[in-house]
Amino acid sequence: MYRQFLVNRENTDLQRILWRNSASDKLKVYRLLTVTYGTAPAPYLSTKTLQRLARDYADQFPEASQSLENDFYVDDYISGHDSLELAVQLQKDMTELLKLGGMNLRKWTANHPDLLAHFPPESVETATAFTKFDDGSPDPTVKVLGLQWNPRLDTFVYNVPNLEIPKEFTKRQAYSLIGKLFDPLGFVAPAVVAAKFQMQNVWKTKCDWGVDYCGPILVRHSQRKGVKPNKAYIAIFVCFTTEAIRVELVTDLSTQSFLSAFQRFIARRGKPAKMLSDNAKTFVGAKGELEHLETAIKAIQTYSGELSIKWEFIPPGSPHFGGLWEIMVRQLKNHLKKVLGKASLSYMEMNTVLTRIEAVINSRPITSVTDDPSDLSPLTPAHFLVGTTLTSLPPVIAERKLTLRARWIGHQALLEHFWARWSREYLTSLQTRSKWRFKTENLKSGDMVMVHDVNSPPFYWRLGRISKIIPGEDGLVRVFEVKTHAGTVRRTLSQISPLEESGGQDV
Known part of the structure; x- marks a missing residue:
């Protein structure tokens, strides 16, 4: 339809095309004289032309002009009438009206066989075979604005593809399957809404899939042109004593890649006595590509046990327990944003950038400069x-x-x-950091508490009893195991609210 509308001569210079058949030929300049498909104003120009055509011939074709303004969607015409005779007349008037604008309506179809008999055979749409759900027999359908329309039954039919659910089903894949059902009129909204309710329940289970732990970043494994970037991840090791960091670039989230990075860290910085990292449930999100997460965690703990390294995890949903490495992650990301921007680097170039950023962060002062005028170097x-x-x-x-x-x-x-x-x-x-001024008693085993849920209002929070308290090195209790109707969970003090005291004794 777009090629039927001429563009003003003064605007054709904006639609120039430079062309030559070979590199030795001279460039030829072509100007497109009609509306070009794919340009931003093309839908507007075609729609305004149809509206102008309807207004110019409203006296000659009153009903067809009104239908032209209201029943067209770009170049698709969908209309009807109360009787066969009136529908035939509307079709003839619409055909004549559009001929005045240099357009020919084609691909006619109707839900009445006698109406199709009035159309030229070459202008009738050929229906495609569509398999129905009830008996599996094919029935002819045509596409109407993205939907499947059965003219014989005058019904809309939805072609649902065979949904192959993978063994490891993520929330992203679930939303992708829900989005594949194109339903602009809301005919199958009950089924879509039910699926979205199921996704709400999945979010309430707090399955932290897709959790970002300093990544992913996109790197190219080759400097050749046309190579697509792949995902890579950054492992940060932080010393709790000196706050020095070690940055390792890993290619994926597999157990072997992490253990390789850990071995490189030990080879360059020595073997630590104790390792503290995010909770295993956080690794569920970070290790979306692993087939069995529990096997990965056990492999890491087994490897660290062979080296006499004590490996501990912080409580789930408590990133403030790992505040030191979270600060380092933020500093590293800030440097990456300032240095790289939107640049795409190779694996070797990214490794070099991360190493230099590591040097900058390790050179930051951890104490203020002394009052000695001769001492110009703070401790780093x-x-x-x-x-x-x-x-x-x-x-x-x-x-x-x-x-x-x-x-x-x-x-x-x-x-x-x-x-x-x-x-x-x-x-x-x-010593200058803020401390608690008032001391409160520790919660005891058996106390009734309410477990917080950031995805639900307080009215839906679960009740439970403390089954075990886990004191820290200072004797204060900040982590608890709470038994609820859904099982036993580990939560921090900020994630529960005490309801009553059981009068029990400290564990």
């Missing part, structure tokens, strides 16, 4: 790694010969100086 995490900031210039070494033993003694003295400054400056600065 890098001092405990290499003896100086990672971004500073190398010191000037005097022309003197020192034995390896003398150099080692000097290096040890330098490390002792850093640790002395750490205990004298950094540890004392922790």
Whole structure:
């Protein structure tokens, strides 16, 4: 239909096309004289032309002009009448009216066989075979505005594809299946609404699928043109003593990739005595590509057990328990946004950028500069790694010969100086942080509590009793195991509300 509408001559320069058959030919300039499909104003221009045509010939074709303004959707005409005679007359008038605008209506179809007899055979739409749901016999249907219309029965039919539910079904896949049912008129809304209610119940179960843990980022595994970027993830290891970090780029969320990154960390920074990470349920979201999450967690714990490393997880839904590494994740992301923007890097380039960002973060001061005017270097995490900031210039070494033993003694003295400054400056600065002014009693085993749910109003929160308390190293209780009608869950103090005291004793 668009090619039937001419564009004003002064606007054809905006529709130029440069063309040549071969590289040796001269460029030829073509101007499109008609409305071009795919341009932004094309639907508007065609619709306004039909409306103008209806107004210009409203006196000659009153009923057809009114139908032209109200029953057209771009180039699709859907209308009807109360009797066969009036429908035939409307069809003839509409055909004549559009001929005045240089347009020919084609692909006619109707729910009355006698009406189709008045149409030329070449202008009748050929229906496609469609399999019905009841007996499986094919019945001819045609597409009408994206829907399947059965002219013989005068009904709309929905072709639902065979929904193959994978073994690991995610929420994204569920929403994708729901969105495949095109229903602009709301005929099958009850079925769609029921599916959406099911998705609400899934959200209430707090299955943290798709949880982001510093990723994913897109990297190219080759510098060649046309290579599509793939997902990669960032593992951050943070020292709880010096707040130094180690950044590792991993290609996927498999157990082997994480263990490989962990082995590289141990090889460069030494074996830790204790590891603390997000709760296993958080790994459910991060490890969406794993076939069996429990096997992955057990593999990590088994590997750490062989190295005599104690591995612990924070309570579920309590990211404030891992505030230190969350701060490092935020700093790393801020640097990535400022440095990269929307650039697409290769795996090697991204690894280089992450290494340099790691050096910058490890060179940040962890204590304020002292009052000594001669002391210009604050204490940084890098001092405990290499003896100086990672971004500073190398010191000037005097022309003197020192034995390896003398150099080692000097290096040890330098490390002792850093640790002395750490205990004298950094540890004392922790005393200025806010502390609780009032002491409250710990909750006891058997106390009735209400378990918070961020996805539901308080009226729907579950009731439960504390079955076990888990005190911290300071003797205060911040983590509890609560028994509800749905099972036993582990929650922090901020995620429950006590209702009454049982009078029981501390566990």
